[in-house]
Every structure is written in structure tokens, then in C-alpha cells.
Amino acid sequence: MIHHIALLLFAALRTTAITAPPPPEPEPISVTELPLPPVMPSTANGSCTPEINPRRTGCIDQSVGLQSGGFLSDGRHIVALVRFEGSPAAPDPTSIYTGSQIIIVKADNTTSPNGDSWKCLTCGLPPENELGRTEALDYPQTFADGSRILAGTNIIDCRPFHLTSQECTPDRTRIFPLRWNTAVDGSGPGGSIRGLRLHPDNEYLGFNAATVTARKFNQYGYLARLSFNPSPTTGTPLSPRYDLVNVTRLFDPAAVQSLSIDSKNKSLIHINPNAVTVGELRGFSGTGREVTYIGYPAESSNIDVFAADLSTGVVRRLTAHPEYCDPVDISPDDKWNVVMDTRGSGRQMFLAGMRGVPPITDLVSSSTTSSTRNNGARRFFQPYIIDYYGDRGDYFGQRVNAAGDGSPGSINDAYWNGMADPKWSADGTRIVYWQALAVPPACARIMVAHLTSWTPLLPREIPPIPDTVPWRVKYEPGTPIPARPYPPQGNYVLEGEVSGFADVVITENGNKSLMNKVGVTYHNFSDDGVYVLNGAEEVEVRNPSSTLNVVDWYSDLERTGPSISTKRTGTGGFHLTIGILTNEFEANGTLTTTVDGVVYEQPGNGT
Ligand SMILES: *[C@@H]1O[C@H](CO)[C@@H](O)[C@H](O)[C@H]1NC(C)=O
Ligand SMILES: *[C@@H]1O[C@H](CO)[C@@H](O)[C@H](O)[C@H]1NC(C)=O
Ligand SMILES: *[C@@H]1O[C@H](CO)[C@@H](O)[C@H](O)[C@H]1NC(C)=O
Ligand SMILES: *[C@@H]1O[C@H](CO)[C@@H](O)[C@H](O)[C@H]1NC(C)=O
Ligand SMILES: *[C@@H]1O[C@H](CO)[C@@H](O)[C@H](O)[C@H]1NC(C)=O
Ligand SMILES: *[C@@H]1O[C@H](CO)[C@@H](O)[C@H](O)[C@H]1NC(C)=O
Ligand SMILES: *[C@@H]1O[C@H](CO)[C@@H](O)[C@H](O)[C@H]1NC(C)=O
Numbered sequence: 334m335i336h337h338i339a340l341l342l343f344a345a346l347r348t349t350a351i352t353a354p355p356p357p358e359p360e361p362i363s364v365t366e367l368p369l370p371p372v373m374p375s376t377a378n379g380s381c382t383p384e385i386n387p388r389r390t391g392c393i394d395q396s397v398g399l400q401s402g403g404f405l406s407d408g409r410h411i412v413a414l415v416r417f418e419g420s421p422a423a424p425d426p427t428s429i430y431t432g433s434q435i436i437i438v439k440a441d442n443t444t445s446p447n448g449d450s451w452k453c454l455t456c457g458l459p460p461e462n463e464l465g466r467t468e469a470l471d472y473p474q475t476f477a478d479g480s481r482i483l484a485g486t487n488i489i490d491c492r493p494f495h496l497t498s499q500e501c502t503p504d505r506t507r508i509f510p511l512r513w514n515t516a517v518d519g520s521g522p523g524g525s526i527r528g529l530r531l532h533p534d535n536e537y538l539g540f541n542a543a544t545v546t547a548r549k550f551n552q553y554g555y556l557a558r559l560s561f562n563p564s565p566t567t568g569t570p571l572s573p574r575y576d577l578v579n580v581t582r583l584f585d586p587a588a589v590q591s592l593s594i595d596s597k598n599k600s601l602i603h604i605n606p607n608a609v610t611v612g613e614l615r616g617f618s619g620t621g622r623e624v625t626y627i628g629y630p631a632e633s634s635n636i637d638v639f640a641a642d643l644s645t646g647v648v649r650r651l652t653a654h655p656e657y658c659d660p661v662d663i664s665p666d667d668k669w670n671v672v673m674d675t676r677g678s679g680r681q682m683f684l685a686g687m688r689g690v691p692p693i694t695d696l697v698s699s700s701t702t703s704s705t706r707n708n709g710a711r712r713f714f715q716p717y718i719i720d721y722y723g724d725r726g727d728y729f730g731q732r733v734n735a736a737g738d739g740s741p742g743s744i745n746d747a748y749w750n751g752m753a754d755p756k757w758s759a760d761g762t763r764i765v766y767w768q769a770l771a772v773p774p775a776c777a778r779i780m781v782a783h784l785t786s787w788t789p790l791l792p793r794e795i796p797p798i799p800d801t802v803p804w805r806v807k808y809e810p811g812t813p814i815p816a817r818p819y820p821p822q823g824n825y826v827l828e829g830e831v832s833g834f835a836d837v838v839i840t841e842n843g844n845k846s847l848m849n850k851v852g853v854t855y856h857n858f859s860d861d862g863v864y865v866l867n868g869a870e871e872v873e874v875r876n877p878s879s880t881l882n883v884v885d886w887y888s889d890l891e892r893t894g895p896s897i898s899t900k901r902t903g904t905g906g907f908h909l910t911i912g913i914l915t916n917e918f919e920a921n922g923t924l925t926t927t928v929d930g931v932v933y934e935q936p937g938n939g940t
Pocket of ligand 7: 909
């Protein structure tokens with residue numbers, strides 16, 4: 334009995350809900366829409382007429398290519414990617430307003446001396462100012478110096494001038510590419526990188542690099558120092574560029590992974606919620622102490638964002654709602670998170686509505702359960718703020734854009750999909766986010782949420798990330814990309830923290846090159862002594878291509894306790910085909926989760 338109580342206490346202490354303070358009361362929030370350049374009626378050259386824009390500073394195509402970035406450090410401007418269209422052809426001086434460009438947009442209800450509320454930073458640059466740059470300028474992110482922006486795999490640089498100043502003109506603006514050297518001799522164009530995030534020290538960059546390991550899509554997060562190279566002698570481009578140096582991979586094959594086999598008893602399997610599992614790097618905390626990422630699930634089929642301390646590797650779960658989350662920004666003082674999440678939409682509840690299921694079938698299913706969040710271009714994200722301690726009890730954050738009547742075009746119109754990434758202002762009192770309308774007329778808008786009762790934070794010094802951090806692994810150019818290890822094929826037992834156990838069967842494919850099937854049977858399994866799990870689940874996945882998942886899913890789970898839930902497939906199981914890049918839902922059979930009588934069904938095919 335004493336043993337039992339000790340275990341109970343231990344289990345309770347492990348959960349944040351016990352140690353966290355009570356959830357905050359809702360904050361007053363007001364939301365405004367930012368002005369954008371005029372939208373032109375057609376994409377034909379010359380259709381951006383003086384009638385549409387009398388100041389002759391361009392028109393945009395609002396249906397594609399719009400993306401908001403962060404605030405400038407002055408807090409009065411944000412940066413955005415737009416696509417200009419319809420300008421007359423050269424030599425008309427307004428021909429420079431064409432294609433994808435970075436603009437700064439006034440966020441303080443004022444206009445420039447010329448009457449515009451925006452300024453194009455990259456329009457009309459002399460070719461010698463953008464040698465070797467790459468095409469895409471997505472995910473614009475601002476440097477604290479107010480003179481530089483990271484956009485795509487480039488840095489836009491107007492130093493010593495502030496980007497907003499009259500003196501920051503096209504002939505004084507330069508675009509430098511970034512290069513990650515992956516060749517032993519430093520030759521070639523370097524590695525392909527995506528999902529770049531500037532660390533708040535403005536010296537380090539986080540990024541992801543995709544790869545195919547064991548014939549499946551895989552990616553790792555990396556950290557690198559930005560090092561300006563004015564006259565490169567190896568690799569391309571040979572023009573001035575930023576080299577990524579001191580590169581480390583946020584994956585240590587030698588560290589404890591999410592699931593591990595007991596060192597003494599090879600038939601026992603363990604779940605390690607403290608393992609750092611950077612599936613996709615998503616950014617950094619406001620103070621720069623932590624890296625944020627989509628991690629291996631803490632609960633089965635529930636995709637969340639986590640933060641790991643860059644020095645100690647201590648992991649914090651930022652979201653816990655069963656729905657899906659990936660875009661996240663932590664406030665400058667680390668006290669709040671803003672996320673884009675499908676919570677409230679019901680989209681993922683058929684998969685993840687049953688809480689507390691150990692993340693085991695996720696060994697094969699997590700890329701599938703991530704992919705069901707969208708229906709092609711239709712997304713289900715809305716912005717939420719959540720306090721430092723995260724979702725707990727009945728607290729699932731606060732919807733930022735809750736106000737409104739839900740009518741077409743209103744602030745909380747459900748058809749306006751939240752997009753990546755929302756960003757805090759440097760003073761922590763505002764959030765800029767953007768949304769795209771998924772139904773005709775497709776277009777996008779940039780919104781600012783004002784936390785009207787919050788006191789502005791003062792600017793602070795951000796110490797740089799140390800070059801050596803214990804849990805990262807130094808990247809050596811030319812070395813092979815490791816595969817993620819998984820427990821070998823076999824039969825295992827997972828013991829409940831408090832009582833019961835589960836039989837786990839892991840199966841590899843015919844030639845043992847890849848784990849492809851995981852089955853779990855729960856026997857009065859309990860991690861907390863409050864809820865008990867019984868029943869079985871089995872998931873098998875095939876990958877006709879590295880990004881296509883074909884899944885056969887069988888569930889018959891019941892969880893009892895203060896709340897009762899079931900997760901069941903219909904006769905013949907549930908069979909889903911979904912691409913991780915296309916997100917088009919195509920299933921046969923049913924998978925249904927019921928929580929206290931509330932029934933959550935899968936989305937219809939093609940919806
Ligand atoms: C429109 O103008 C742009 C920029 O001057 C030019 O590159 C393009 O060829 C023109 N397109 C058409 C259809 O005239
Ligand atoms: C801008 O001014 C308008 C009209 O005065 C007001 O309704 C709106 O809330 C203001 N927006 C911001 C961001 O202050
Ligand atoms: C970081 O990179 C610089 C320049 O390449 C090098 O001199 C330094 O030794 C590196 N530091 C570490 C810890 O690797
Ligand atoms: C290993 O664990 C299994 C499952 O709990 C148990 O049945 C077995 O007795 C253990 N073996 C040893 C040597 O402890
Ligand atoms: C393993 O089997 C898969 C099909 O199940 C096949 O596509 C792959 O080429 C095989 N790999 C090796 C190393 O034989
Ligand atoms: C599970 O618990 C129930 C009720 O306490 C009991 O009847 C049953 O035998 C248990 N099953 C196992 C496998 O321990
Ligand atoms: C669903 O069934 C149809 C007809 O039998 C089949 O063509 C299709 O491949 C199945 N889809 C999935 C996801 O199993």
C-alpha cells in the first residue's frame with residue numbers, strides 16, 4: 334500500500350498540472366487588420382493603373398504569395414512577403430513593383446510622407462546588389478538592428494540604415510544568400526535548407542534539412558552560426574554570402590530516444606518523455622534559451638510543440654490539447670506562447686480525443702496523424718495564446734481572435750485559415766498573424782492582436798548560444814545523415830507507471846529494412862492510478878513513395894476513470910491513404926473516438 338501511494342505521488346508530481354499555478358483569466362484582446370497595397374483586378378501588365386494606385390507604388394495579387402513576418406524592433410512596422418502584379422512593363426518606373434517582394438507595413442495606423450502605409454524593400458534593386466540570391470523570400474524575420482531581414486535563404490541588408498528610413502533606398506539595399514557547406518572540399522552549392530528561424534541573439538540560425546532515410550521522409554533540425562563571407566573562394570555562389578558555420582544537428586543517436594529497450598531486461602520497453610526529439614525545428618524562446626520543435630508525441634496521435642533548453646536539454650511540452658499544432662512563437666519574456674492550432678475545429682479528435690494513450694503506434698503512424706490536419710489547401714488553424722505552464726485541466730489557452738459574429742470576413746470567420754507563423758512584438762503586447770481564405774475569392778489578410786492590458790516589456794540583451802552544447806552533435810560536411818533508430822522487431826512489455834501492462838509487438842518489413850507495424854494490447858494499464866486503459870490497437874504503414882503513407886488501422890480501446898472514452902474502428906478496420914505534402918484525406922472504413930458520449934468521426938474523403 335505504501336508502495337502504491339508512493340507511486341501515485343510520483344505519477345502526480347510528474348505532471349505539470351500539479352505543479353503549475355491555476356490557469357490565467359482571459360486577457361482583453363482587440364484585433365485589427367493591417368492595410369496592404371491595393372489589390373489589382375487582373376494580372377495583365379498595366380492593369381495596376383493610376384486609378385487603382387495613384388501613388389504608382391504597385392498593386393498586389395492578394396490570392397497568392399502573401400505572408401506576414403515579424404515586427405521590426407520599433408514595434409511600429411511589420412515585414413511581409415507579397416506578390417506584385419499588373420505593373421506596366423519597363424521602362425515605366427513602376428515596373429519595379431513586380432513579382433515576390435518584401436515590404437514593410439505600418440502597424441501604427443500612420444502613413445509614410447508619400448501617403449503609403451507600406452514600403453517595398455526589395456523592389457528595383459540593382460542586379461549587383463543581389464548576386465547569388467535565391468528566389469524565395471518566404472518567412473521574413475527581422476533582426477533587432479532594424480536594418481536586416483532573413484527571408485527565404487537570404488539576408489536583406491540595408492546597414493547602416495534603418496529599413497524604415499528614407500535613406501534605405503534600393504541602391505543601398507543588398508540581398509546576400511546563405512550557404513550550408515555539405516562537401517568535404519567546400520565545393521558546390523551546399524545543402525538544401527528549409528524552415529529557417531533566426532535565434533534572438535541574431536547570430537545563430539535554426540533550420541531543417543529534409544532527407545530520405547530507410548526510404549521514408551525524414552528531417553533533422555540544425556543550429557548554425559551566421560558568418561558573413563565577403564569574398565568566398567570555394568563553393569557557389571562565389572559572391573558575398575553568409576556561410577553557416579559551427580553547425581550542429583539536434584539529434585544525438587547515442588542519447589536515450591522516445592522509446593527504448595530496458596538495458597537489463599530486453600523484453601521491457603520504456604517511454605522517455607524527457608528525450609529530446611526534434612522532428613521539425615520551429616523556432617526559439619523569446620529569451621533564446623530554448624529551441625522549439627514538433628516532437629515525438631507525448632500522447633498517442635496527438636501532435637504537439639515542445640521546447641528544449643539549449644544548454645541542459647530539459648524538455649517542456651508547450652501544448653497538450655489533442656488537436657494538432659505546429660506554428661509557435663514564445664513571448665520575449667518566455668511567459669506566453671502563441672500557437673496556430675486546429676483545436677476547436679474537431680479535425681483531429683477522431684484520432685487523438687482519447688487522452689493518455691502511450692505513444693507507441695506513433696512509431697509508424699505519426700507522419701500520417703500529422704498529415705490529416707489539413708484538407709489540401711484548407712487549413713483549420715486559429716491563433717491561441719497559452720501561458721508558460723501550458724494546457725492543463727480545463728484550460729486550453731485563449732483564442733486570440735475569438736471576438737466577432739463569425740460572419741464572412743469577420744475576425745473569427747472560421748473560413749479564414751490561420752497560417753504560419755504568428756509573431757510577438759518585441760514589447761510583448763501585440764501579436765501579428767495572417768490568415769488565408771480557403772474559399773473563393775481566395776485571398777489573405779494580416780491581423781494584429783493587441784493585449785490591451787499588458788505592460789510593454791523593455792528591450793533586453795540576449796546572450797549568444799554557446800558554440801558547444803552537450804546534447805547537440807557537431808555536423809561534419811560529407812558525413813552520412815543518420816537514420817532515426819527504432820526498437821528492433823520483437824515482443825515487448827510496457828509496464829504502467831501505477832498498474833497493469835501492455836503487450837507491444839513491433840514488426841519490420843520483409844527484408845527487415847524498416848519497422849512497419851506496431852500492435853499494442855493494454856491490460857488494466859494505468860500511468861496515474863486514476864485512468865485505466867484496456868483493449869488493443871494495431872497500425873501498419875506502407876510507403877509507396879517516401880512521402881505517401883498507406884495505413885491499415887485497427888483500434889478497440891477503452892479508457893475508464895472520471896471521464897470515459899473509446900476509440901474504435903468499424904468492421905474491417907480503417908484504411909487511409911494520405912501524402913505528407915498534399916494532405917488529401919482518402920479513407921475506407923471508420924475510426925471513431927467517443928469521449929463522455931461526444932462522438933468524433935473522421936473527416937469525409939476529400940474534405
Ligand atoms: C510584364 O512585364 C514584366 C516586367 O516588365 C515582363 O517581364 C513580362 O514579360 C511582361 N509580361 C507580359 C505578358 O507582357
Ligand atoms: C486605426 O484607426 C482607426 C480609426 O481611427 C481605428 O478604428 C483603429 O482601431 C485604429 N487601429 C489601430 C491599429 O490602432
Ligand atoms: C566555430 O567556427 C569557427 C570558424 O569556422 C571556428 O574557428 C571555431 O573553432 C568553431 N567553434 C567550434 C566550437 O566548433
Ligand atoms: C522481464 O520483464 C518481463 C515482463 O515484465 C517479465 O515477465 C520477466 O520476468 C522479466 N525478466 C527478468 C529477468 O526480470
Ligand atoms: C526492402 O523491401 C522493400 C519493399 O518492401 C523494397 O522496396 C526495398 O528496395 C528493399 N530494400 C532492400 C535493401 O532490399
Ligand atoms: C483488470 O481489472 C479487472 C477489474 O479489477 C479484473 O477483473 C481483471 O481480472 C483485470 N485484468 C487483468 C488482466 O489484470
Ligand atoms: C478504398 O477502397 C477502394 C475500392 O475497394 C480502393 O480502390 C481504395 O484503394 C481504398 N482506399 C484505401 C485508402 O484503402
